[in-house]
Amino acid sequence: MGLCFSGSSYDHGSKAELSRPLPFSGGQIPKWPELNVFSFEELKSATSNFRSDSLVGEGGFGRIYKGWLDENTLTPAKPGSGVAVAIKMLNPGSLQGFHEWQSEVNILGRLSHPNLVRLLGYCWDENQFLLVYEFMPKGSLDRHLYKRDHRTEPLSWNTRLKIAIGAARGLVFLHANENNVIFRDFKTSNILLDGNYNAKISDFGLAKVWPPEKQLHVTTTVVGTPGYLDPEYFLTGLVDGKSDVYGFGVVLLQIFTGMTAIWPTGESLVLWAKPYLSSTEKLKSIIDGGMEGQYSENEALEAAQLILKCIDDDPKQRPSMRQVLEGLEVIETIHENFI
Template identity: 70%
Template sequence: MGLCFSSSSPNPPQQYSGSASTDSKNVGFSATTSSAGKSQFSEIASGSIDSSQGSLPLPSPHGQILERPNLKVFSFGDLKSATKSFKSDTLLGEGGFGRVYKGWLDEKTLSPAKAGSGMVVAIKKLNPQSTQGFQEWQSEVNFLGRLSHPNLVKLLGYCWDDDELLLVYEFLPKGSLENHLFRRNPNIEPLSWNTRFKIAIGAARGLAFLHASEKQIIYRDFKASNILLDVNFNAKISDFGLAKLGPSGGQSHVTTRVMGTYGYAAPEYIATGHLYVKSDVYGFGVVLLEILTGMRALDTKRPTGQQNLVEWTKPLLSSKKKLKTIMDAKIVGQYSPKAAFQAAQLTLKCLEHDPKQRPSMKEVLEGLEAIEAIHEKSKESKTCNSYQPPRQRVVRV
């Protein structure tokens, strides 16, 4: 099971696109809609020829990078049938890219199945009027078509039929982290401390995997709405439309157009268009801050001076006393103060202004796992201390 997209939030993060420099090409093929380009794309995406920049090495025993994408090519008719002709009751959500629908496919053949039978999938149908849609669609196929990891959403296939561009993903029934942290839905229980940390660790594993390959992959748009959850709240990173191959030839960064989401993008990237691998670490720090506080990265409904979560809370994170005032009230009593403070210190490191001062995602993951161990130890200690042996009855003779 897999991906779920929800409708846009009442106060969603704002997307932006600046102009720092010309954008470098993604791996595999150029952005062309000519028939020759389409033919070459189909050959690459179906795995019959190698991509122009070669294969990426295997960085981890827990994930895999394929030499060529291994995807099913769907016809538009197949996906129309799978979604009941894109009927409104199958609509899962809508964004700048277009709409996402629920569909049903046969588990073995991936051919259209009757609604309610077979395997549930999420089908992203790009808006033909979207200026960035085609490039982002290509990027999704290029990266997710070759990446396999438990903490990345699985792309099953694609459709390019005249002007119709679609992507087919696994369906994730629990929706996004954003839904669970910020939606005031009485049917959705607040995430516990344990579940929040499980999600943070899963997302960190996914990012660490992307950064671990020889030619590092920079995700570029890490945010709560792009972290999707399976039935057991395992985190999976979705939406690789803005992903880039990292710097090569001894360079420290990639220069590219500034694109992303306000509140999550790293300061050096916004200011210069210089994109570092550790720009992702900053975005992770923002999401970790949202997990701890239960507040959005940007919220114009908050009082003046508190609307930007990072600017407002950063000075408070290094004080145990002040930290209590911003921790999410919904998880009070579920965590040890030591674990919460350690998490706040790790967040501060991720949010360092200078990217060189930020930890790597591998170090972030190790830090999160160490904090989880502190919390577990604290729970065990409380259990032991609360144990009262039964009183001995004194029998007088």
């Protein structure tokens, strides 16, 4: 999950407020798939008692385990049989985590798109709060860019472009007028990859729905992750879809350079890279060397120009996510002609 920078706290609500039925309980929401309600014992069984060898990830929200459910009944299955799922468990006593758990359920419970991770169900059992997702075998994007081990091959230019386009389609869907969702924490670790490297946006704990008649959402608590935060949002608390565009620009820069958003020295990738993105001569020197010979100069230039537009300090100068997607599709066309 992202970090909370402001001294202001979330309004978590009382236990009485939180115990009211969630919007999707009691039946299927029109147009959206019904979420399954799991007991804690079921998920405990699905993960072999949350065994350490089932642990596949850990973050601010809590731990993520790989579990197994019967494909038809979604009841616990033996490891290696049935369908694999990712089970996210809230850290005990985490109020921020509970708020984010609610956000995940309420937003992903009503949204469905090929480029959003699918939420299968949830568990609210006494003080145990868990979420159950489809399992994404290739893990998060950051693991393929700058957290690679010796077993992980560098992603090709073609695959990186595919991932960028998929993630962009997910954000376009979220920003659409019928959804009006600001993601607020777009980063490489929140992009998951299936077995074919299709990108799916995950981790909706900081996402917000804003009224369509309001172009800006004002928040007293600036949330997100260092290196990806829109400067305007960080300074003023004003956030809209253009804040997600900035985050997407940072991720796109990471996709093509293979670098982290913030270096151990505290230096920002964006500030360091801007001069290189503006120079045809210097541009090639910052593109991940593992992709040499896989792209044309025109593709690299188009990508650099698109990144610069996304990370413009002035939100009004940034494109919409629809325009970003169109820009990526232009690069894809150039690439198809190149190969």
